[in-house]
Amino acid sequence: MTARQAIAVLAALCCAATPPGAQHLLLPMDDAQRNHLKAYGVTFGALQDGSRAEWLLNYRGGSFLLVDTDSARRRAALAGVSAEPLDASALQAIRAEIAASNMDAVVLERAPRVAIYTPPTSQPWDDAVTLALEYAGIPYSRVWDDDVLAGALSRFDWLHLHHEDFTGQLNKFHLSFAAAQWFQRLRHESVTTAQRLGYSDPPALKKAVADAMRRYVEQGGLLFAMCGATETLELAMAAFDVDIADTPADGTPRDPDADARLDWQRSFAFTGVQLEPPTSPGMSDADGHHVNTVLRRQRLGVVSLFGFSPKFDPVAAMLVQNHRSVIPDFYGVTTSFMRQRLKPAVTVLAYEEGAPWAKYLHGDYGRGSWTYLGGHDPEDPQHAVGSAPTNLALHANSPGYRLILNNVLFPAAKKRPRKT
Amino acid sequence: MAPGRTLVAAVAVFLGPAVTPSSAQESAVYRALELEDASRWEEAAVLYRAEIRGPDAVQAAFGLERALLTLGRAEELEAVLAELVRGQDAHELIRSMYVRTLLRLERRTAARVFASEWIAARPSEPEAYRQLYAIAPLPAADARGLWRRIRSGVASDSLRTIADELAEHVLAAGLWDVAREILEDRYSRGRDHETAGQLALAAARAGDVDRARRVAADAGLPADAPARAWLALYSGDLAAARSLLMRADDADPGAIQPLAVLSRTRATIAPVFGTAVLALARGDSAGAARGLAASAQEVAGAESLMLMWAARLHAARGDEAGAGRLYDAVARDHPHSAEAPEAILEQARLLTRSGRSEAAAERFEHLILTYPASAVLPAARRELDALRGRTPPAS
Numbered sequence: 001m002t003a004r005q006a007i008a009v010l011a012a013l014c015c016a017a018t019p020p021g022a023q024h025l026l027l028p029m030d031d032a033q034r035n036h037l038k039a040y041g042v043t044f045g046a047l048q049d050g051s052r053a054e055w056l057l058n059y060r061g062g063s064f065l066l067v068d069t070d071s072a073r074r075r076a077a078l079a080g081v082s083a084e085p086l087d088a089s090a091l092q093a094i095r096a097e098i099a100a101s102n103m104d105a106v107v108l109e110r111a112p113r114v115a116i117y118t119p120p121t122s123q124p125w126d127d128a129v130t131l132a133l134e135y136a137g138i139p140y141s142r143v144w145d146d147d148v149l150a151g152a153l154s155r156f157d158w159l160h161l162h163h164e165d166f167t168g169q170l171n172k173f174h175l176s177f178a179a180a181q182w183f184q185r186l187r188h189e190s191v192t193t194a195q196r197l198g199y200s201d202p203p204a205l206k207k208a209v210a211d212a213m214r215r216y217v218e219q220g221g222l223l224f225a226m227c228g229a230t231e232t233l234e235l236a237m238a239a240f241d242v243d244i245a246d247t248p249a250d251g252t253p254r255d256p257d258a259d260a261r262l263d264w265q266r267s268f269a270f271t272g273v274q275l276e277p278p279t280s281p282g283m284s285d286a287d288g289h290h291v292n293t294v295l296r297r298q299r300l301g302v303v304s305l306f307g308f309s310p311k312f313d314p315v316a317a318m319l320v321q322n323h324r325s326v327i328p329d330f331y332g333v334t335t336s337f338m339r340q341r342l343k344p345a346v347t348v349l350a351y352e353e354g355a356p357w358a359k360y361l362h363g364d365y366g367r368g369s370w371t372y373l374g375g376h377d378p379e380d381p382q383h384a385v386g387s388a389p390t391n392l393a394l395h396a397n398s399p400g401y402r403l404i405l406n407n408v409l410f411p412a413a414k415k416r417p418r419k420t
Numbered sequence: 421m422a423p424g425r426t427l428v429a430a431v432a433v434f435l436g437p438a439v440t441p442s443s444a445q446e447s448a449v450y451r452a453l454e455l456e457d458a459s460r461w462e463e464a465a466v467l468y469r470a471e472i473r474g475p476d477a478v479q480a481a482f483g484l485e486r487a488l489l490t491l492g493r494a495e496e497l498e499a500v501l502a503e504l505v506r507g508q509d510a511h512e513l514i515r516s517m518y519v520r521t522l523l524r525l526e527r528r529t530a531a532r533v534f535a536s537e538w539i540a541a542r543p544s545e546p547e548a549y550r551q552l553y554a555i556a557p558l559p560a561a562d563a564r565g566l567w568r569r570i571r572s573g574v575a576s577d578s579l580r581t582i583a584d585e586l587a588e589h590v591l592a593a594g595l596w597d598v599a600r601e602i603l604e605d606r607y608s609r610g611r612d613h614e615t616a617g618q619l620a621l622a623a624a625r626a627g628d629v630d631r632a633r634r635v636a637a638d639a640g641l642p643a644d645a646p647a648r649a650w651l652a653l654y655s656g657d658l659a660a661a662r663s664l665l666m667r668a669d670d671a672d673p674g675a676i677q678p679l680a681v682l683s684r685t686r687a688t689i690a691p692v693f694g695t696a697v698l699a700l701a702r703g704d705s706a707g708a709a710r711g712l713a714a715s716a717q718e719v720a721g722a723e724s725l726m727l728m729w730a731a732r733l734h735a736a737r738g739d740e741a742g743a744g745r746l747y748d749a750v751a752r753d754h755p756h757s758a759e760a761p762e763a764i765l766e767q768a769r770l771l772t773r774s775g776r777s778e779a780a781a782e783r784f785e786h787l788i789l790t791y792p793a794s795a796v797l798p799a800a801r802r803e804l805d806a807l808r809g810r811t812p813p814a815s
Binding site: 077079123124134135137388389390391392 | 785788789792797798801802804805808809810811812
């Protein structure tokens with residue numbers, strides 16, 4: 001059978017399965033969905049095709065409504081994504097239910113341009129976001145220090161940062177892995193990149209990069225960070241005029257008054273944070289779990305997603321759409337964020353009941369916004385250096401990875417006047 | 421009762437009074453068991469080793485084996501056992517333990533030499549032969565030589581056991597000529613149905629179908645004897661084979677494919693198919709694959725099944741081109757068959773292995789879109805993701 005014949009067969013099957021008058025496809029995102037993660041890719045693909053979509057917030061786990069096209073059906077079938085054809089009356093019933101409940105429909109109007117800040121040599125499997133984007137089939141561009149400093153971020157709607165250490169200290173891995181070959185190579189690359197771009201050392205380079213990212217958000221960009229990038233980006237922005245790097249990173253000790261001199265007006269989320277001493281593997285007291293400090297490491301609990309009203313807080317509601325309201329926590333270089341170090345305007349999206357820390361944060365800065373998710377990999381809670389990469393085909397319904405993908409799609413939402 | 425003690429008790433029952441712990445030495449062995457219970461393996465090993473030449477040598481050897489293997493000292497165990505088996509009076513369980521230890525240390529040749537020497541020294545001891553078979557399947561020449569030595573050198577009271585176990589070994593290894601020789605001997609001593617059935621099958625699979633038929637007829641094999649069903653199938657008499665195979669009283673997994681074919685066709689005669697199945701039973705998978713493909717037209721209704729069967733045989737032999745031609749034929753000529761999705765999946769896999777990623781992706785997509793209810797879809801989606809680099813490469 002030729003490809004053309006196959007498409008004809010598919011079209012015939014689709015027609016046979018389509019109720020008369022079906023105009024839309026519903027991608028349910030509750031437990032009826034076979035592959036939650038790829039549903040984001042199917043929706044993204046529809047937007048790429050120039051079609052509009054809707055995100056039905058709080059309706060069946062945050063379902064997607066697509067225009068029923070051969071292309072959308074084909075994409076869903078290939079991805080193994082459950083799709084339900086809807087005729088006009090079924091859609092009308094859903095809209096009535098949404099109007100009468102704590103739900104809302106948000107129009108997704110164009111595929112966001114996505115950038116991942118990652119070294120040119122990294123593999124997609126090194127980072128939970130690239131893992132999720134690859135698996136879902138969502139295209140992205142890679143950017144690195146050269147691109148950021150050359151102003152390339154303005155070309156993108158959404159920027160993701162993963163476990164980069166913006167203090168330029170390579171996550172202080174010199175304390176445990178100084179002799180490891182991978183660490184030596186990382187340090188060499190870090191130093192040569194700084195020199196090539198005209199900076200005295202990696203901390204100076206990373207501060208400049210962090211400041212470019214701050215300006216990107218200030219001018220309307222959307223930034224999503226995970227793991228150590230959250231905490232170190234904050235530190236690097238606040239330390240723009242202060243030396244907070246220890247001797248192994250830049251050859252000089254940190255400023256003895258560093259804590260007092262940090263400028264928290266420049267940061268997004270944190271304030272009043274104290275640096276950890278040079279001998280501690282942690283960066284600051286902003287992280288609640290201190291995974292690499294054995295005597296201070298906190299045990300993992302479960303994380304509850306805050307329930308927002310889509311009609312009043314559509315952005316926060318989009319970021320927590322899920323088929324689970326409680327998910328298992330997972331470690332990262334930065335796992336969580338101490339509430340007492342957060343600025344008052346920060347929105348807590350997910351938290352551990354009774355714990356002094358939050359897991360998932362969101363806020364506005366200038367004309368843009370940022371989102372932080374603590375931890376490294378939602379499906380590898382104990383992730384360690386050298387762990388095997390996560391195969392998302394085995395976690396196609398991961399609620400933790402859905403949080404990441406919510407961030408990828410929310411920039412597609414049509415902006416509308418805020419009600420709060 | 422602690423596990424160690426249970427084992428010793430079991431051994432004592434198995435061996436009978438001759439090796440029951442003597443009252444004089446009991447305390448030493450049981451003291452060692454107490455040490456095992458406390459995970460004090462080092463001290464237990466010392467005690468067991470001290471008892472290893474005494475009257476409780478077997479229990480002490482089992483204990484020493486547990487202790488030294490727990491401590492990761494298999495080499496030391498081998499040295500102790502090598503010294504014990506040098507004596508002519510070493511118990512067969514200790515000799516078996518020695519073979520087991522050599523195999524654990526991956527010293528297969530030494531194990532084979534020891535087992536052969538054991539057989540030469542004690543030709544009427546069945547355990548010696550069992551250990552030889554446990555090392556690896558015997559080559560045909562070795563099996564035939566062994567059989568001749570058994571016939572001439574084994575005491576009559578052990579001959580039946582040893583000959584039967586050798587027959588089982590060579591039947592499992594597909595050494596039909598040797599099996600036939602052994603079974604002819606057994607058949608000449610007593611014409612029971614079981615021996616007749618085994619002999620008939622061995623003779624057919626050794627290439628002597630006439631002899632197989634004569635044995636089956638002379639012995640008057642009952643309808644539920646598997647040999648009758650297989651002989652009918654080998655001769656292409658599908659009508660007889662269909663009813664006989666379904667009545668056969670054994671659960672031979674080799675019957676599954678022929679039964680599947682028989683359940684899909686109404687053909688009654690298919691001599692080429694019979695010859696192909698016999699070729700497969702004889703270990704000629706290349707001939708069987710050719711025969712199955714050639715006979716597909718004989719068994720109307722089961723063509724795609726036959727082609728896929730043949731394709732799998734080609735693939736198992738590493739003949740990917742041969743397999744690929746048949747996958748193509750199933751996908752092209754039998755698109756509505758139950759085998760079509762699997763054939764397309766295999767086409768895609770072949771293309772993936774040959775580096776033709778785009779063509780492979782097209783096949784995966786065709787499969788997913790055309791056969792949405794197929795059981796192979798999860799595999800197809802998973803492999804398509806891997807092909808497109810959407811999941812990490814398998815580590």
